[in-house]
Amino acid sequence: MKPRPLLPHAPFVVVAGLSARMLAQSAARAGLRVAALDVFGDRDTREASELWFDIGGGPLAIDGQQLAAALERTARLPGLIGWIDGSGLEPFVAHLCAIPGLPRFIGNPVEASAAVREPQRFFALLDALDIPHPPVAFAPPATTQGWLVKRADGCGGTHIEPASAFGDARVPAQAYFQRRRDGRSLSALFIAARGSARVLGFAEQLTCAMGHLPFVHTGSIGPIDLPPSVVARVHAAIAALSAQTGLTGINSCDFLLDGDAFELLEINTRPSSTMTLYETASPHAWPHGLLACHIEAWRHGRLPAAPAASPWRAGQQVLFAPRPLAVSQSFSDACLRDPLCRDVPMPGMRIDAGDPVCTLLVRATSVDAVRYALAAQHALVLQRIETCHEPDYAFIQCHS
Structure with missing residues (x-):
């Protein structure tokens, strides 16, 4: 899909993340002018953006102060509608939303994100809604064999480690223990607004072991077909969570599928990298890019029509x-x-x-x-x- 021609006074949108390229290209397809904030400054990110700001804070890390300073500078852009978060912004969003003078945040309300990102609240909610998930614990288990440690504010699989790797060391803040399970690692991309949700499709997650990290995210394939019974259960879980929490815009749901046994792992409260799969497989279904749908859900509470099946x-x-x-x-x-x-x-x-x-x-x-x-x-x-x-x-x- 090619970007729409920019109108003389097209509004600006700011996109930020470890890598902002996917969001910048999707926003450009919608005819928006883009300011991109990330740590790489890749060539295609810069081509899709009118402005680029470096927010790197060391190898593959975001500097929170540089991020806030860059957002403050973009607040003066003409016709700015707001800023959108990508991967790696999880530890920063709530704080940034509380800083006066920064652009409006186009995404989930802070309380909605907290309901599904704070581990104790999230897994209690899953239990209340009778949504299956692997067993979790908030104190070190008696034996670490078969357990993982996950940081709730991490992303990309770099936040998941074997519990045995910690030994007697202090477990990081915002961490919890989860039983390691077998099964296919899958995700569902969905758009939510006003208590409703539309699932756009399912994808297979690609991972690899890297050093002591067993599940580093390396990519995805989709859309994939799943048994109707599984589709119905995942749809029901996403609908219940969206109704209960008020999720808004594009989110993704990570889950395991072992045979027909479905267990929910986490909700990512931001546009997921799997957006690219659907924009690539079905460009005619999303002629203005999926970020336009994210903005529409946030601005007007409207969900897109159900996508037609694609042969690609x-x-x-x-x-x-x-x-x-x-x-x-x-x-x-x-x-x-x-x-x-x-x-x-x-x-x-x-x-x-x-x-x-x-x-x-x-x-x-x-x-x-x-x-x-x-x-x-x-x-x-x-x-x-x-x-x-x-x-x-x-x-x-x-x-x-």
Whole structure:
């Protein structure tokens, strides 16, 4: 989908996160002018935005003071409608919403987020609504075998560790223990407003082990088909939670599916990266991008029509650096020209081993075909890393 032409006085929207590229591109499709705040400043993020602010606070981390200062600066933009949070903003949103003079927050009311993000409140609510979930504890279990520790203000799987990793060490604040369960790791993307919710589809979550972290998020594939009985139960759980808490806008629900046994894990109270799957698989269903639907739900309490079934599937996967590297001009240019690459790093950027290089995004007619296309693109970009060094040689190797 191409961005809509900007009107002379199109309003601004601010998007912020560890990476703001997905939100910036979706907002640009809606014809909005974009100010992006993130830690990477990737080339396609900057292309989709009129302004970019660095809010990095160290390797892959957000600096809360820089974030607040950047939001304060954007408050003076002409026609600004507000700001939207992405991944990594979980620890900051409630505090930012209480600071006078910052732009309006376009998302969940603070109390609605707290109802599903504060572990003791959330799991008590699930029990009251008879929604299944893995057993949880708020004090160290007698034995750590088979238990995980999760931080409620984390994201991307970096907030999940084996309980045994802590030993006698102090458990972080906002953490809880959860029984490790088998099953497929899935998610449902939904839009909520005025106590109602519309589920947009289901996706399979891709994870990998990285160091002591067993479930680092690496991407997703969707939309996927699930048995009607499972679909009905997930829909019912999301409807009950939305009615009870007042969730607003785009959210996602992470859950496990073991056979037909469904257990809810968490609610992410922000636009999820799986938005990209639905915009890619069904571009005609969302001609102005899904962020426009998020804003519509927040502004007017309106939900989009139920999406029609699509014959297409999409997949996205983060490619992590196999070794330390400095991004060459030729590598960056080749990735920017490649329609299957997103989050394209700036030339000269230094990337450590294990850090994200870019995101691969593919479209195909089946989940198996998506997996094959992701594997092929992964191999291509790895080869590009090894061959794109000198400008003349890189042009020959990487021309597409």
